[in-house]
Amino acid sequence: MIKLAVDCMGGDYGPEKTVAGACLILAERTDLYCLFYGDQERIEQEIPHDADCSRIEIIMSDEEINNEDHPLKAIRKKQNSSMVKALKAVADGTADAFVSAGNSGAIFTGSLSIIGKLPEVKRPASVTILPTTSKVSPHYFLIDSGANISTKPEHLVQYGKLGSKLAEQMLGAENPRVGLLNIGEEDSKGNDFTKEAFQLLSDSKEFNFTGNVEPHTLMNGTHDIILTDGFTGNIMLKSVEGMAESILNELLENLIINADLNDDMSKTVEAFIHSSIRRYTNEDAGGGFILGAKAPVVITHGAASTTMFKNSIDLAITLKESDAFSSLNE
Incomplete structure (x- = not known):
C-alpha cells in the first residue's frame, strides 16, 4: 500500500x-x-x-x-x-x-x-516535466525550474547526474541527452555562469552532456534534460505555459469565428485544442518535484x-x- x-x-x-x-x-x-x-x-x-x-x-x-x-x-x-x-x-x-x-x-x-536532502546534493532543485512535439521523445526534464535563483555552475553537474538516473526510468531515455540552456549553441556563448557551467559539464564523464541548447529548439525532442539556473528556468517555464495557452486559445477563437464548421466538427476541434492546452500548460504532467x-x-x-x-x-x-x-x- x-x-x-x-x-x-x-x-x-x-x-x-x-x-x-x-x-x-x-x-x-x-x-x-x-x-x-x-x-x-x-x-x-x-x-x-x-x-x-x-x-x-x-x-x-x-x-x-x-x-x-x-x-x-x-x-x-x-x-x-x-x-x-x-x-x-x-x-x-x-x-x-x-x-x-x-x-x-x-x-x-x-x-x-x-x-x-540527499548527502551528495549541495542544493536540491525543482524538476518540471515538459512536452515536446516529438513522437519519439515526447517529454523532457527542466532542471532547475524555479527552486534556486542563485544556482552555482557545479550544482548543474549534480543535477545532470541525478536527473539522468530519473530520466532513464521515468522517460524511458537510454543514455539521456543533457543540454545547457543558453543563448547560442557555440561553446563561447553566454555569461560567466553558463561558460563555467559548460566547462564543468563537458569535463564530467558521468552523463551524456551534448552542449548548449537554444530556447527555440526545446520542443524538438532533441534533449531529455535541460539544465539551467532556477531564475532563468522559472521564467522559461512560465513563458512556455503562458504563450502556449494564449496561442491555442486564439487559434480556437479564430476557428470558431471564421471556419465554416458544423457542430460536430466544432466540438472535435475544440476538444483537440483543449487537449493541447492541457499538455502544454503542464496539467497532464501534474506539476514538478524536488530533485535531491x-x-x-x-x-x-x-x-x-x-x-x-x-x-x-x-x-x-x-x-x-x-x-x-x-x-x-x-
Whole structure:
C-alpha cells in the first residue's frame, strides 16, 4: 500500500480541488491510501459519497500556510499547519510521499528542513516535466525550474547526474541527452555562469552532456534534460505555459469565428485544442518535484484543477515506485 500525505489546504481552492483530485485517483488505485491534512469539516464536505473511506484518513490541522507567508518563518512558526504536519509524516515514515498546491517556497524550505536532502546534493532543485512535439521523445526534464535563483555552475553537474538516473526510468531515455540552456549553441556563448557551467559539464564523464541548447529548439525532442539556473528556468517555464495557452486559445477563437464548421466538427476541434492546452500548460504532467530530497515531494500549481491535482498525485506515485528514485538514496 502506498501512503501519500496530501496538504489539502494548499493552493487557490483548497479542499475543493485537492480532495476531489485525490479521490479521483483513489478510485483508480486500490493500492493507494491518502492522509488528508487540513480542516476536517471542509475536507469531509469534499469527499464524494462513493469514495472508499477505509483508505482515507483525515488529520486535523488548524493552521494554514498561504502564498503571502515568508517560507522560512511560516515553516518555523506554523507547526500545526497542514503543510508542516504532512511533511513530518513523510519524514517519520508514516507516509511515502508528499503532494501540495501550496506556497512553493515554503514547500521547498520545509522539505529540506523536515524531510532532509540527499548527502551528495549541495542544493536540491525543482524538476518540471515538459512536452515536446516529438513522437519519439515526447517529454523532457527542466532542471532547475524555479527552486534556486542563485544556482552555482557545479550544482548543474549534480543535477545532470541525478536527473539522468530519473530520466532513464521515468522517460524511458537510454543514455539521456543533457543540454545547457543558453543563448547560442557555440561553446563561447553566454555569461560567466553558463561558460563555467559548460566547462564543468563537458569535463564530467558521468552523463551524456551534448552542449548548449537554444530556447527555440526545446520542443524538438532533441534533449531529455535541460539544465539551467532556477531564475532563468522559472521564467522559461512560465513563458512556455503562458504563450502556449494564449496561442491555442486564439487559434480556437479564430476557428470558431471564421471556419465554416458544423457542430460536430466544432466540438472535435475544440476538444483537440483543449487537449493541447492541457499538455502544454503542464496539467497532464501534474506539476514538478524536488530533485535531491530524501523522499518524493510534488509541487503543483496553486490554481491547479481537480484533474491537475489528480495527475500530481499520480506523479508522486510514479516517483515512489521508480527504481531510479530509490537508487538516488543508495
